[in-house]
Amino acid sequence: MDAFTPVDAGRGALRPGGGASASGEVTASGTATSRAGAAAPGAGTAMGAARPGAAGGDARDGSGAGTALGAASAAGTDTAFGAAGGGTGGVGAEGAARLGAAGAVASRRSAESAPGTGTTSGAAYASGAAEARTAAAGGGTATSRAGAAPPAPGARARLVAYARLAKFEFVLDYYLSMLVLWTALAGGARFAPDTFTTLLLFLLGEIGVISAVMALDDVNGIKDGSDRANYLGAGGTPLRPLARKPLLTGALTVPQATRFGYLSLVWGAVLWTASAVAAPERPLWALVVTGLVLFAGFQYSWGLKLSYRGLGEVLIMGCPLVIVVAPYGFVTGQLPALVLVQAVLFGLWQILVSCYSNTKDISGDAAVGRSTVAVHASARGNLLFIGALSAVDLLLTVGASAVGWAPWWFFAALLPEMALRLRQFISFSRNGDALLARRRGVVAFRTGVAGIVLANLIHFAS
Known part of the structure; x- marks a missing residue:
């Protein structure tokens, strides 16, 4: 990126x-x-x-x-x-x-x-x-x-600092989940008033939950030193743009960031509850997975510190998956195979960005005890893990069309994403440039979302 x-x-x-x-x-x-x-x-x-x-x-x-x-x-x-x-x-x-x-x-x-x-x-x-x-x-x-x-002076500067703390520029990709599920609705359901109310409340709550995850992750990164290790080299040289880390630059203090994280979590919980109350349907599975993300998401590196216990990759893939299927369930009460496939791809594409970041952060994560595949596996083992995830992406895309979970032509809409995915992995396996691969993963993610949206619009228009 x-x-x-x-x-x-x-x-x-x-x-x-x-x-x-x-x-x-x-x-x-x-x-x-x-x-x-x-x-x-x-x-x-x-x-x-x-x-x-x-x-x-x-x-x-x-x-x-x-x-x-x-x-x-x-x-x-x-x-x-x-x-x-x-x-x-x-x-x-x-x-x-x-x-x-x-x-x-x-x-x-x-x-x-x-x-x-x-x-x-x-x-x-x-x-x-x-x-x-x-x-x-x-x-x-x-x-x-x-x-x-x-701390950043002035209202505008403070707002920018908090937006950077919440990684708003990066996590905008998460909010594309709403576009995926909205285009996956049948035409009549898309424009129903209760659909708009439910999805709007869920989206606003999603902003709060994700902001809490990002803010508390940064607070923990400052406290255990991992952000300095991962963003500043041994000689004090910037390894990545420091502006995205307002606690490192001093634009915000730890108490400010902690308070923002907790308030964001409360905001998310209230609005997700309101979304479920306003929803035309409330299937138990949708309520359960929403509550699970609300409980576990912010504990990625806070509270239970699940990413320190080997569950980081599960959360990075699982949370984006849920924010596609849960609001879809609140609107329709169902979970068709096509939507599930698209949700799995949405989560898989996110981990195919983060696993490259984890590769770059091996030394910093290992020093503070964060448990990732990249930390525990050998260089070859980590490459095989990333290769396996990339293969699942391609196989699921083609397989969904082959077995009837998606229209037979569904894979064609995702051919650009598949080409970018192959380029991402092959290039990384040759040059080992994790940050370049990460940026290419972001491009592949956005290209894939555009392909899904196009496929949904064609499918429900026919």
């Missing part, structure tokens, strides 16, 4: 007096500026994101020596990611020292368009680094005097 390009960690050394050197040194009284600070006056950051609470890009001096990891505060003050949310450092003493330091490698390119932005005290850098090293050596939380970026 994103172009994840690792960048080098800042290597600037402190020296008394003077400004930034061409080799990336920062003096004790000197300042550091960013290349991307020019994008928004007063919001320059050492990592280059010119908006409050965000981070991105890289700041380099004239010789290309190193980057800095500061996130912008409201006033444009550079701060570091070391102690965001109060989590423990998970990347070793040297990495914790770099993360805790509240300064940046000097860049000569950035002050031209936004004079006076993106500065930081070299002294703060020195004291912050020392405190971070002390904390890392003792196994504690890496903190610095300058600290992490303050």
Whole structure:
């Protein structure tokens, strides 16, 4: 979904007096500026994101020596990611020292368009680094005097931070479940008033439940250090866009994120209950699976921590499956084979995104005890597991047409998805690029949903 390009960690050394050197040194009284600070006056950051609470890009001096990891505060003050949310450092003493330091490698390119932005005290850098090293050596939380970026200021910035906490941009794919099941309804049922009421309430509740899962997962990731390990390399270099992790950047605090998670869960429970009450049908199986997702979903890495007990892949596939079949059951009281096939594919396509993420996260997940197939299997065993899931996708698509669970031409609508799935797996088996395979999985998922919707519209129009 994103172009994840690792960048080098800042290597600037402190020296008394003077400004930034061409080799990336920062003096004790000197300042550091960013290349991307020019994008928004007063919001320059050492990592280059010119908006409050965000981070991105890289700041380099004239010789290309190193980057800095500061996130912008409201006033444009550079701060570091070391102690965001109060989590423990998970990347070793040297990495914790770099993360805790509240300064940046000097860049000569950035002050031209936004004079006076993106500065930081070299002294703060020195004291912050020392405190971070002390904390890392003792196994504690890496903190610095300058600290992490303050919470995002202003209503709009705070809303953006919470949306990122809920992974709204990514989990939009989950909400396509409503489009799949709505097009799978017969024409008359699609436009009935009680159908719209039931599905709207279910969708709003779904937003709450998924937001709770994502928020509490991030809180746990900060507390056990896994997010730092998976998003920041041993040298403190960003491995993935940090903006998607507002607890890492300091845009939100752990108490804020925890409160948001619980409120989202309550919101989801209330609206799913309202959806069931308003539904024209309430089959027992639909009530049971909805309650199961409500209970187990947020405990992916919270509470029972089911993903630490080997159930992560089951939840990642099972929850998307349920959010297709349950509201369909509330509207019709039935579960035909065609809808079940489409729901299984919907869940399977989600795990064929996540299993590649798990492959990338092996070291971080193993360090905190998260139990995934990728952690426990050998490289070959993990490849065979992913290959088996990919084969099930293809076989179910073709098999559903062959045995009459779907129209005989159903597989033809999913030929583009099948081609993308083969490309995803074959490419990964050759180059081992898990993040590239993950992005291709997202494209395959969306292509497959478009194929299902097209097939449903043709099927029920005939």
